[in-house]
Amino acid sequence: MELYNLIKLTNAKLGVAQAEQSKYPKNDLFLLLILFPLYSIATVNDYLSNALSKHLEARKDTFYRFKNNSQVNWRRILYMVNSMLIRQCNTKGSEDESSPRCLIIDDTDLPKTGKKIEHISRIWSHTMQRSILGLKALVLGYWDSKSFIGLDFTIHNEKGKNKKKQYGLTNKELRSQYSKRRDTNSPGYERESELNNTKMDNAIVMIKRVIRHKLPFRYVLMDSWFVCSKMIKAIRKMGCQYHLLGMAKMGKTLYQHNNRFLTAKQILGYVKRQGQIKRHRKLGLRAAETLVYMDNIPLKLIFCQLKSGGSWNLLLTTDTKLSVEKTIQIYSIRWSIEVFFKECKKHFGLGKSQANDFDAQIADTTIGIISFNMFSVARRFTSYETLGELFRETSIMLLEMTICQRLWGLFQELLRIIADIFDVDFEELMQKLIDDDNTKNNKLIGFIQNTLSNAA
Numbered sequence: 001m002e003l004y005n006l007i008k009l010t011n012a013k014l015g016v017a018q019a020e021q022s023k024y025p026k027n028d029l030f031l032l033l034i035l036f037p038l039y040s041i042a043t044v045n046d047y048l049s050n051a052l053s054k055h056l057e058a059r060k061d062t063f064y065r066f067k068n069n070s071q072v073n074w075r076r077i078l079y080m081v082n083s084m085l086i087r088q089c090n091t092k093g094s095e096d097e098s099s100p101r102c103l104i105i106d107d108t109d110l111p112k113t114g115k116k117i118e119h120i121s122r123i124w125s126h127t128m129q130r131s132i133l134g135l136k137a138l139v140l141g142y143w144d145s146k147s148f149i150g151l152d153f154t155i156h157n158e159k160g161k162n163k164k165k166q167y168g169l170t171n172k173e174l175r176s177q178y179s180k181r182r183d184t185n186s187p188g189y190e191r192e193s194e195l196n197n198t199k200m201d202n203a204i205v206m207i208k209r210v211i212r213h214k215l216p217f218r219y220v221l222m223d224s225w226f227v228c229s230k231m232i233k234a235i236r237k238m239g240c241q242y243h244l245l246g247m248a249k250m251g252k253t254l255y256q257h258n259n260r261f262l263t264a265k266q267i268l269g270y271v272k273r274q275g276q277i278k279r280h281r282k283l284g285l286r287a288a289e290t291l292v293y294m295d296n297i298p299l300k301l302i303f304c305q306l307k308s309g310g311s312w313n314l315l316l317t318t319d320t321k322l323s324v325e326k327t328i329q330i331y332s333i334r335w336s337i338e339v340f341f342k343e344c345k346k347h348f349g350l351g352k353s354q355a356n357d358f359d360a361q362i363a364d365t366t367i368g369i370i371s372f373n374m375f376s377v378a379r380r381f382t383s384y385e386t387l388g389e390l391f392r393e394t395s396i397m398l399l400e401m402t403i404c405q406r407l408w409g410l411f412q413e414l415l416r417i418i419a420d421i422f423d424v425d426f427e428e429l430m431q432k433l434i435d436d437d438n439t440k441n442n443k444l445i446g447f448i449q450n451t452l453s454n455a456a
Contacts, residue, residue, distance in 0.1 A: 024058045029066050030077075032056060033367045034374070037348050067355065067363040070188025074366040075152065079213060081370050082142075082149055085377045086215070089144055100330065101217045103151075103210060104141040104337045105203050105226055110134050110155070110351035110365075115169065118178045118358040119195055121157035122168025131168060137351070137365060138199050140206040141337045142215065147380050148336040150344070150369035151210065154194045154202040155361060178356035188359045200226065204234045211238060219319070221334040222246040227316055229253075229295055236297055236318060245331055248301075248316040255292035255301070264314050267292065268303050277303075280324060287324045302327055344372045 044060045111134040125132045136156040142149045182189040227246040235244045254261040271288045286305045302315040344350040348371040353364035
């Protein structure tokens, strides 16, 4: 809550006007949605039976209208929160020079259960190695040299190759999906239109958006799926200060090496014959580096082998001045987005939303990322070693607060019963207990304390 107030989210403009008939401020609804995971609230229905609902007695329709509103600019909200969080990080700590600021791109599965969810499809899960019902989230993260922050995302479905069963669903299942018309000028329409773009195109647009927001970074980290000629060209056109660093495939892609066009395997064979393989004891691997060109863009290829006789991996970067050790050190930062996916799904409900409305899917994903980011920054300035430890400790504290509220309610109810038995005014009895300090009152207070202790 200190962090929430510090970054002034109570004054944040959420991009949607307050309806005249609505008595619940949008900022209060926004705060409650962020607090849901801490109170183990998975859905709006769970909120109605939770002690948290006493702070704002809004019904479920109030939350649904807010999340389903296509006029709410959730991307702007996410950037606004992140800029405030990053500003707090900058004021309380400097950049770690050994770990440069980086952007990280990756996608993750968002499993779903309902076939009526808007734009739902069957997707290929690389984790499960099978087709599942769900959506894909393409996430752009930011490593500020010390911690990870989720910056931006797009949601995708997969059309599939079967023309008779597009999106992995029958025509009847596709017709039964929820759908609604959105104003073409609304943020919700823009997010829906991103479904028709490729992940590669959306990733490039998100990187350009970061540059427009003047967020400093040097490297864009990615796995082999995103490393291609199109991405390399796009990042180099953004400025000479930005570089791509990623894992590349040992496939059929041709690189210009010593005035010859060769595949990665052919180049590896050449460097082996030239005796360029070196052992790096500090890293515990064998590696070789060589300079190549792709579409007249200079690249450095680094071949790595963890153990003798094992498979070779290929790292590619546009920063040709990087050493082998530094390249591997920087690329290891990419793992932070995998940790983000795991923690955000486990603690903050990423991908758990089963709302039919696509706008609600965007809202829930945004709220989950914001919650993670706030905890990530909070952990940075506390003694907690892991985000999960901080989450559990905070949840326990909130549970204790909830128990105190319930005990206070029990205390009041007990006094009301006593007031009825002795036919005295409840308010007068409360005031008498507060003002007087005689033996009778002490005995009564002692009786009530014993009762509360037994109840606890």
